[in-house]
Amino acid sequence: xxxxxxxIQALAKERGLSISGLADKMGVNRKTLYxxxxxxxxxxxxQSISDALNVRxxxxxxxxxxxxxxxxx
Numbered sequence: 001x002x003x004x005x006x007x008i009q010a011l012a013k014e015r016g017l018s019i020s021g022l023a024d025k026m027g028v029n030r031k032t033l034y035x036x037x038x039x040x041x042x043x044x045x046x047q048s049i050s051d052a053l054n055v056r057x058x059x060x061x062x063x064x065x066x067x068x069x070x071x072x073x
Contacts, residue, residue: 002038002064003064003065003067003068003071004037004041004060004061004064005037005038006064006067007060007063007064007067008022008037008049008053008060009037011053011055011060011063012053015053015054017053019033019034019037022049022052022053025052026048026049026052033049036049037049046060046061
């Protein structure tokens, strides 16, 4: 799991959302969202995810970078 996908999943969980719930809020199906966060997402997709989570995209990226730096090498 990438730090970005882990960050998105953690932020969703903090807001009481599962991946399915986040997908519903975004108006996409779960498989589409799952593929997006575990693949190579477009910037527009990340912005949509951030909007659905009510968090700035820059914050999502910063958290993911912190998680990646904290991970054992």
